[in-house]
Amino acid sequence: MEYVSLTIGFIVIIAGLWAIMTNRNILRMIIGFSIFDTGLHIVIVSLAYVKGGTAPILDSAVGINEAIDKIVDPVPQALVLTAIVIGLGVTALMLAYAMKLHKEKKSLDIMSFRDLKW
Amino acid sequence: MSFLLISIALGVIMLVVTGIAVFHKKLIVAIIAAGVLSLFASVLYLLLAAPDVAMTEAAIGSGLSTIIFFYVLNRIRTTNGTEDQETV
Amino acid sequence: MRKLFIIIILAAFGLMLYPLIQSFSGNDHLSELATYYAQKENIEKVNSVNLVTAIVVTYRGLDTLGEVTILFLTAAIIAFFLKGPSTLRTLRPNSEIFITAARVLVPIMVMFGVYIFMNGHLSPGGGFQGGAVIASAVILMFLAFPDAPFQHKFFGFMESISGLVFVGLAALGALIGSGFLDNTILPLGTFGKLLSAGAIPVIYSFVGLKVGAELSNILNEFKSVQSDK
Known part of the structure; x- marks a missing residue:
């Protein structure tokens, strides 16, 4: 199962990169960034999976003594948890920039912003 | 074994949704497809024994970020007027 | 030509990723770091049922x-960028069903968010998830009652107070306990009860309030620039 999700994650990452590099519409680029984000999170979480493991929450099924043998790795999950929230903040920031750019030029095409090019 | 089959089915659905999100002409459909991709990813996290991540992704990735995209899209549409409607 | 170039770049990237898949053989046991966190004496030192919460709040609290x-920072920059005259727009009124449903649902959703971040050390969930649920309730309120005023002062106050309390509890851990963000400044309690795990539920509740207030602020900034002309 972890192989399948790892492969899915890599394919989603490459699809997101494709969307970032081929589109000239800024909003489509931002959609590509959010797809890239999702793929990266899938990859990290599937690297944390231990065969036959359960969630890192101790209860009557997984006692405190046998936690080492039964749970999956909790550290990458904690990192992904914060990464998702940061991803939302950065996406919102990019969208605010896109609105500002659209206000200046009335266009979302990245090729129309050539002011710093000579 | 059944987990493997479920994850393969989820993977096929997710790849189709990714294709829609990247290649569809209409921007609204692409945004919704990106949100649906997050939703299926949260189901995959649940299979990978990560319920915390699944909750976060379901609430943030497919809820709030789609709403923010729609607010921006609405704003850009109303200031754009009628021309070049199909690109936006 | 351009597309070909991009395809070559992506193919090279894929070739870089392929050995990662090939050499990945699945994990049979935990990594060294996670083994340390999952040992019995270390679990009893923190006393949190949910190990992800223990890592997010204490071990990786920084x-x-x-x-x-x-x-x-992102909330502040967005507020700076989108600042402008907020013009009231004329909308057709929402349907009665939607408004009534929102009236019923918004308090329940806020309560559910509070439940999620208060039980972050016992069940899946925590500050970030609870904050996101609270922000979802706020956005439902925006959609149902677009003319209702947004309480800037309340959300700003809640955000600053939560941040201050978070940093203050962390510094208190450095003064009384054994280090910055140490959770043993409060009694550890019994394993699996609501009032256990020391300062973890308190810190995570304030993180939840802060995240909820910040996300609501961001959403309000995006909502306030929606105008017809």
Whole structure:
């Protein structure tokens, strides 16, 4: 199962990169960034999976003594948890920039912003 | 074994949704497809024994970020007027 | 030509990723770091049922502090960029069913968010998830009652107080306990009860309030620039 999700994650990452590099519409680029984000999170979480493991929450099924043998790795999950929230903040920031750019030029095409090019 | 089959089915659905999100002409459909991709990813996290991540992704990735995209899209549409409607 | 170039770049990237898949053989046991966190004596030292929460709040608490700071910075920059005259727009009124449903649902959703971050150390969930649920309730309120005023002062106050309490509890851990963000400044309690795990539920509740207030602020900024002309 972890192989399948790892492969899915890599394919989603490459699809997101494709969307970032081929589109000239800024909003489509931002959609590509959010797809890239999702793929990266899938990859990290599937690297944390231990065969036959359960969630890192101790209860009557997984006692405190046998936690080492039964749970999956909790550290990458904690990192992904914060990464998702940061991803939302950065996406919102990019969208605010896109609105500002659209206000200046009335266009979302990245090729129309050539002011710093000579 | 059944987990493997479920994850393969989820993977096929997710790849189709990714294709829609990247290649569809209409921007609204692409945004919704990106949100649906997050939703299926949260189901995959649940299979990978990560319920915390699944909750976060379901609430943030497919809820709030789609709403923010729609607010921006609405704003850009109303200031754009009628021309070049199909690109936006 | 351009597309071909991009395809070559992506193929090279894929070739770089392929050995990662090939050499990945699945994990049979935990990594060294996670083994340390999952040992019996270390679990009893923190006394949290949910190990992810224990890592987010105590072991990797500095990461959480930096994350909250990044969120605060993005909220501040968005508020700076989108500042402008807020023009009232004329909308057709929402349907009666939607308004009634929102009236019923918004308090329940806020309560559910509070439940999620108060039980973050016992069940899946925590501050970030609870904050996101609270922000979802706020956005439902925006959609149902677009003319209702947004309480800027309340959300700003809640955000600053939560951040202050978070940093204050962390510093208190450095003064009384054994280090910054140490959770043993409060009694550890019995394993699996609501009032256990020391300062973890308190810190995570304030993280939840802060995240909820910040996300609501961001959403309000995006909502306030919606005008017809």
